Amino acid sequence: MAEPQHTLDCDVLIVGGGINGAGIARDAAGRGLSVVLCEKDDLASHTSSASTKLIHGGLRYLEYYEFNLVRKALIEREVLLRAAPHIMWPLRFVMPHAPSQRPALMIRAGLMLYDLLAKRELLPASAGINLRTHAAGKPLKPEFQRGFIYSDGWVDDARLVVLNAIDACEKGATILTQTVCSTLARKAGGWEASLHKSGCGDFRVNARYVVNAAGPWTADFLHSALPKEGRGKLRLIKGSHIIVKRIFEHDNAYIFQHPDGRIVFAIPYERDFTLIGTTDLDYQGDAGQVAISEDEIAYLCGLASQYFVKPIAPADVVWTYSGVRPLVEDGADAKAVTRDYRLEVDSEGPPMLSVFGGKITTFRKLAEEAVDQIAKALGNRHGAWTHNACLPGGDLFGAEPQNRSVLEFDNWVRNVQGRYSWLPPLLVARYARAYGTRIHTLLGKKEDIAAMGEEIAPGLYAAEVEYLRRYEWARTAQDILWRRSKLGLHLPPDTGDKLQVWLGANPFQYKQAA
Missing domain, CATH: 3.50.50.60 (FAD/NAD(P)-binding domain)
Incomplete structure (x- = not known):
């Protein structure tokens, strides 16, 4: 650069x-x-790095009659999945139902409308499920015996x-x-x-x-x-999330309804964790200094504990993040702002x-x-x-977006793992998810682990850091560990300091990527 x-x-x-x-x-x-x-x-x-990391139509916006917004988002959902299948993928959401909530028939009708508002080629339709027999029912309290399941997508937002x-x-x-x-x-x-x-x-x-x-x-x-x-005018709405150790083994996400009308998600995250969020609060402070409050942590832990057998306490939280969403001011309650x-x-x-x-x-x-x-x-x-048009790295099977890239992504990863068999398979899988076809730019003509350079931290080699500096504007340890990746969740707490020292000792001549 x-x-x-x-x-x-x-x-x-x-x-x-x-x-x-x-x-x-x-x-x-x-x-x-x-x-x-x-x-x-x-x-x-x-x-843009503090979202709930969903590519979705916004199911809850149906109750505010935002049909055009939902339809527009649902159309884009599959356009984006095809364009970047490495950083996005389909995700099934389980909605447990309790008698105190809206009638089951009303929820089912809403989900059917959600299915029908836009054409679907990649995502399965919604359905009712028996939580006493479905895998998603096991982590939930026994009073949740029925529920619904529907489709949306996940994205690495940063x-x-x-x-x-x-x-x-x-x-x-x-x-x-x-x-x-x-x-x-x-x-x-x-x-x-x-x-x-x-x-x-x-x-x-x-x-x-x-x-x-x-x-x-x-x-x-x-x-x-x-x-x-x-x-x-903008209305600033604060949204906060917590990360805890993984609390369920299946790959579905949950959507929980709170009596105050808010929606909270519990989503499989970074293999070993569960992401829980978000809050919706009006925010008046410095948008550059936003952070989660103790009340928000307690709120998210308390709501999740109403559903899961194993209660979640603030002490279980391993990381948090908060962001300010700049929304169009329309005088509505925070959770309903368009x-x-x-x-x-x-x-x-x-x-x-x-x-x-x-x-x-x-x-x-x-x-x-x-x-x-x-x-x-x-x-x-x-x-x-x-x-x-594909986004960089999304052209798994050609320059144009294809359903095949989404549906056959795991097969593509296995082929890449075979090509780079000298690297640990889990590391190749991480590279494939982060960089897609640009893994070949990262690894180039390397043929052994020694060519990756110094292992700065477990699984973080100099070759990857140099790639991020050359092609992705990474400057600091924070850029690398928390935005270009989420390695900060997996590595020892002092990794950031060690990486920053390494960056200072190994200056990089930045050039505009070509």
């Missing part, structure tokens, strides 16, 4: 390196527009952002992390921005169009750049598009709609293209 020149000229400057910014950069670069993206921290360092950035970069975009947009001003014929990159100083970007995809800071950035009354998005364009001079709201499942569609507007304003006639 090359150091920036004194001045960069581009068609589109994107501020924000979360899923929306990265998705827009990818789409725009693929249409031949010159793109610069700046992110003040690491890619996906805030909201890696999804990185893959979009990689694709954008390989299509010509300049991706600048640790880079703050300090000033932005309209000039004759375009925008002039002052950027400050950590360790590199200040430089200027001249852009014809600006995209404000700053997530929780979108409204603040818009108001500072273009002060005006009546602009779009997850739909709004694109707001100020065209009184060189245009600026600001992204308000959204959810990770619909990021590709949001990006497509945004770039449609950008392309029209800039006279670009390329047209939309991402619907039928």
Whole structure:
């Protein structure tokens, strides 16, 4: 990743390196527009790495009559699964039912509607299940005797952002992390921005169009750049999650209903753990310093303990994470605020598009709609293209997305394990899940374990770290252990300090990935 020149000229400057910014950069670069993206921290360092990690339609939004939002998300669910089968996969969700909840017939009708709102090719339909005989019933309290099962998808959210950035970069975009947009001003014929990159100083970007995809800071950035009354407002909703040691052996997830109307998931996570979340609380503090509270931990433990035979206590929590979801303000209760998005364009001079709201499942569609507007304003006639394109590493059986890539992923992994039989099979499986076909870039022509370089921590070799630094903008131990991977959950607590020392002792000459 090359150091920036004194001045960069581009068609589109994107501020924000979360899923929306990265998705827009990818789409725009693929249409031949010159793109610069700046992110003040690491890619996906805030909201986009703090989701519940689901690709889903949002079953609970049906009760708020958000049928268009749910349908749009359900359509995208299978588009994304095909595009990136290495970092996404189908997941079955078990919903235990109790007499105190909505009538079973009502829930079954809702699930049938969920099945029918969009075409399904990859995911099985919903069904009723007997929890006294189904494997998912064993960890549950005996009073839960019946339930329902339906399909959605799981995603490694932080890696999804990185893959979009990689694709954008390989299509010509300049991706600048640790880079703050300090000033932005309209000039004759375009925008002039002052950027400050950590360790590199200040430089200027001249852009014809600006995209404000700053997530929780979108409204603040818009108001500072273009002060005006009546602009779009964001409502910040805090969502927190806890991670505990694995509390059930099967591969299904659970969806639990709370009497207060909230939904909490319990999801198999990183092989050895269970992810439980999320909370929905209005948030007024610094979006960059959000953290779980003791009350939230107690809430999630208490709700899960209402369902599982084995109670979950705060002492069982091995890790937590929290994020602030920037949602469109509509005056609703926190749990009911719409997850739909709004694109707001100020065209009184060189245009600026600001992204308000959204959810990770619909990021590709949001990006497509945004770039449609950008392309029209800039006279670009390329047209939309991402619907039928794999994300980097997702081209298991060819360049176009295929059902086969999702349905035969495990077979593909076994073949890769055979090709790299000199590596432990579990390590190859982890590489395959993280990098897909780009495992071949990581391993190259290596033929033995010695070629992987130093084993910095158990299962973390210098070759992987160098790959992440060269191609994925990883700079720190935190980037590597908690966003590019979740190795931080599996390795000793002092691994981060040791890795940071290693990074300092082995400086890397960053170049723009090609």
